[in-house]
Amino acid sequence: MAKHDPCRVVPGTKVRLKDFKTDDDGGLSKADGEREFAGLCERLTDLQELLYAEGKHALLIVLQAMDAGGKDSTIRNVCGAFNPQGCKVVGFKAPNDVELRHDFLWRVHENTPRLGYIGVFNRSHYEDVLVVRVKDLLPEKRWRARYEHINAFEKILHDEGTTIVKFFLHISKEYQRDRLQRRLEKRDKLWKFDPADLTERARWDDYHAAYEEALSRCSTEHAPWYIIPAERHWHRNLAVARVLVDALESLNMKFPKADFNPDEIVIP
Ligand code: AMP
Numbered sequence: 001m002a003k004h005d006p007c008r009v010v011p012g013t014k015v016r017l018k019d020f021k022t023d024d025d026g027g028l029s030k031a032d033g034e035r036e037f038a039g040l041c042e043r044l045t046d047l048q049e050l051l052y053a054e055g056k057h058a059l060l061i062v063l064q065a066m067d068a069g070g071k072d073s074t075i076r077n078v079c080g081a082f083n084p085q086g087c088k089v090v091g092f093k094a095p096n097d098v099e100l101r102h103d104f105l106w107r108v109h110e111n112t113p114r115l116g117y118i119g120v121f122n123r124s125h126y127e128d129v130l131v132v133r134v135k136d137l138l139p140e141k142r143w144r145a146r147y148e149h150i151n152a153f154e155k156i157l158h159d160e161g162t163t164i165v166k167f168f169l170h171i172s173k174e175y176q177r178d179r180l181q182r183r184l185e186k187r188d189k190l191w192k193f194d195p196a197d198l199t200e201r202a203r204w205d206d207y208h209a210a211y212e213e214a215l216s217r218c219s220t221e222h223a224p225w226y227i228i229p230a231e232r233h234w235h236r237n238l239a240v241a242r243v244l245v246d247a248l249e250s251l252n253m254k255f256p257k258a259d260f261n262p263d264e265i266v267i268p
C-alpha cells in the first residue's frame with residue numbers, strides 16, 4: 001500500500017483535523033482528475049474480477065463522515081466500478097433491540113465480506129466510539145475500552161485475509177450548512193433531510209474531537225485510516241479510487257491455474 005499517501009494517517013500520530021484540508025484539488029484540473037478517475041475505475045473493475053476469481057482475499061471499505069459528507073455519493077461513484085455480484089454495501093443505523101443485547105461488534109462481524117468479495121460499510125463500528133461518545137449513550141468506561149477492541153477485531157480480519165481501508169470524508173462546517181440547505185431547497189433531495197441532523201450539527205466540535213481520537217488510535221498498519229478532502233467531489237472520488245487500486249494491487253493476485261490443458265479440450 002502507498003505509504004507516502006498524504007491522506008493516510010500514519011499509525012501512532014495524533015490527528016488534528018484542522019491541519020487537513022477539506023477542499024483540496026491535488027493541484028489537478030477537474031478534467032484531468034476525471035480522466036484519471038475513469039482509468040482507475042476500469043482498473044478497479046479488473047481487480048475486483050481477479051479478487052473474485054482468486055478467492056483468497058477480501059476487501060473491506062469503511063466510510064465515515066459528518067452528515068452530508070458524501071458517503072452515499074462516494075459509494076455510487078467509486079463502488080459503481082464493481083460488479084454488484086461481488087460487492088455488498090451495508091449501512092449501519094442505530095442498533096435495534098436485539099443488536100443492543102449483543103456486544104457492539106456482533107452485527108458488524110456478521111456483515112464482513114467473505115474471501116473473494118468486497119464489503120462496503122456506510123457507517124460502521126466506529127459509530128460506537130463516535131455517536132455513542134458524543135451523545136453519552138454509554139458510560140465512558142464502556143466506549144473507552146472500544147478503541148482496543150476495534151484494533152483487535154480489525155487485526156483478526158486482516159490476519160484471516162481481509163484488507164481493510166477506512167475513509168473519513170472530511171468537510172467543513174460551512175460546507176455542511178450549504179449541503180443541508182440544498183436538501184431543503186431541492187424537492188428531490190428533501191427526503192435526505194432529517195431535522196435531527198441539526199442536533200448533531202450543533203455538536204460539531206464534540207464529533208470532531210471524537211473523530212480525532214478514533215483516527216489517531218485506530219489507524220494501524222493493518223487497517224489504516226485515510227482523511228479525504230471531500231468538498232470537491234471529483235477529487236474525493238479520485239483520492240478514494242487511488243487508495244483502493246493501490247490496496248488491491250499490493251495483493252499481487254493471480255488468476256487460478258486450470259487443472260486441465262485448454263488446448264486439449266474440444267467443445268463438441
Ligand atoms: P443515516 O446514515 O443518515 O441513515 O443515519 C444513521 C443514523 O444511525 C446516524 O444518526 C448514526 O449516528 C446512527 N447510528 C449508527 N450506528 C449507531 C450506533 N452504533 N449507535 C447509535 N447510533 C448509531
Ligand code: MG
Nearest residue numbers: 067192194197
Ligand atoms: Mg442522515
